[in-house]
Amino acid sequence: RLDREELCGQSATCMLPFELLLSNPLQFFRVEVALEDINDHSPVFPVERVTFKIVERSDPGTRFPVEAARDLDIGSNMVQAYSISPKNEYFSVFYGTNIENDRSVELVLEKPLDREEHEEMGFSLIAVDGGSPPRSGTTQVNIIVLDVNDNAPVFTQKTYVCQVLENSPQGSAVLRVVAADRDTGSNGDITYAFSQPLSQSDSPFTIDSMSGEIKLTKPLDYEAAQSHELSVRATDGGGLSAICKVLVEVVDVNDNAPEVVVSSFSSPLPENTAPGTVVALFTVRDRDSGANGKISCGLEDQRFFSLRPAYKNYYELVTVSALDREETARYILRVTAADAGSPPLTSTQTFTVDISDVNDNAPVFNQTSYTMYVRENNVPTVFVGAVSAADADVGLNGKVSYSL
Known part of the structure; x- marks a missing residue:
């Protein structure tokens, strides 16, 4: 059996010479047999798999050389074309003569890659010869898309809202902000910080740069500020960043007792003072809000004096019956103000009313x-x-x- 590839390799022509000697009559002939190629070999790639690492956002037209497939046949039975299967929008294949006049195979990038869309992709590169029927060879192409910092961090919420009791102790967790970055490696590593740097001594908040957890550095005071607005910046390893707002609503607790502020007070009081005479005018106030700031006032002994509302949070201490110095020369009156908190807080104001003498x-x-x-x-x-x-x-x- 004749094998042209074994006898002549890749030579363009393959001649098998021999001599023919006839004995009767004696004659001598020189014979050459030309072996013609048939398509009995398929194209073969040097490796079964080739891997390319390509940076995303690479410019279209970028070329990536591939080692050509070898076919032991010659002429039209050699490799004639290359194709990609399955076809994709990102790559095409070029097969032609390069500047060195060598036949080369190159993958051509048709469209920028996006790692966040496809981290890897694979396809077959097929070499086809010109025989009839044609033969083909295949190698697997694996594309690994390398990340560039083309994605900024994105918070799960534009605005975070939370409520914190004003008596929450130092170190209490307020909330945790979360941002995600579609990049990988250092490009996807996120750190958190307040967008406007806050002084540690003044700010009641601190943020963990790695976890995004916000904690208290000291208790809050509802009476000083009913809410706090924070701005948090998330920055990835490539310098891209995003900002979100954090609204901390301070929840009032009953931590302030009512206050009694005396505006006027008359003492001593003549014993012939008519009932209904105003002895003292005072106001009550509570820095808490809601039920914690709702105040009620009471007087212990109401035989000779009583309380009556004046306007808003003002009260009047008035006489309700005739006084007699000779019976009682001094009255010690205790006004108690209590809020509606749970438990309620109270404060007491004492009025010492001396009775002055009348010649009665x-x-x-x-x-x-x-x-x-x-x-x-x-x-x-x-x-x-x-x-x-x-x-x-x-x-x-x-x-x-x-x-x-």
């Missing part, structure tokens, strides 16, 4: 009649006896003088 008591003798004895023939200025009268009033109102 006549002198009273200690006896209704006196019997005295004196000797006759007494000398002038002799002591006969003494009378005594008392007055319940004080001061000049209680000073007694006598006459006959």
Whole structure:
């Protein structure tokens, strides 16, 4: 059996020479047999798989050389064309003569790659010869798309809203912001920071640069600020960043007792003061809100004094009955203000009301009649006896003088 590839390899022509000797009559002939090629070999690639690592966003037209398939046949039975299966929009194949006049095979990038869309792709590169029927050979092409920093971080929310009790202790977690980056490696590594740097000594918040968790550096105060707006920036390893807002709503707790602020107070008070006279005017306030800031006032003893609302949060302390200094010279009144929190907080304001004297008591003798004895023939200025009268009033109102 004749094998042209074994006898002549890749030679364009293959001649098999021999000599023919005829014995009768004696003749000598030189014979050459030309072996013609048939398509009995398929194209074969040097490797079964070839891998290319291509940076995403590479320019269209970029070429990637591939080692050509070898076919032991010659002429039209050699490799005539290359194709890609399955066809795709990113690559085509070029087979032609290069500047060195050599036949070369190149993959041509037709469209920029996007790693976030396809991290890898694979297809078959097929070499086909010109025989009849044609033969083909295949190698697998694996494309690994290398990342470039073409994606900025994206937060899961544009605005985060949370509520925090104002008495939450230092170190309490507020919330966690989350951003994702479609890039890989350092291009996808995200760090978090407040967009506007906050002083550690002033700000009640701190953020973990790696996890995005926001915590308290000190308790919040609803009365100082009912809400805090933070701006958080997420930055990837390539310098691209995104910003989100964090709105922290401070929830009021009942941590402020009511305050009683006295505007005016009259003491001492004449004992003949008419009922309904205003003794004190005061206002009550609570820095808390809602039920925690709703205040009610009460007076312990309401026999002679009472409270009545004036306007808004003002109250008046007024007399409700006639006073008598001789019965009670001083009243100690305790006004209690309580809020509606749970548990409620209270505060007490004490009013000491002194009653001033009015001349409403006549002198009273200690006896209704006196019997005295004196000797006759007494000398002038002799002591006969003494009378005594008392007055319940004080001061000049209680000073007694006598006459006959």
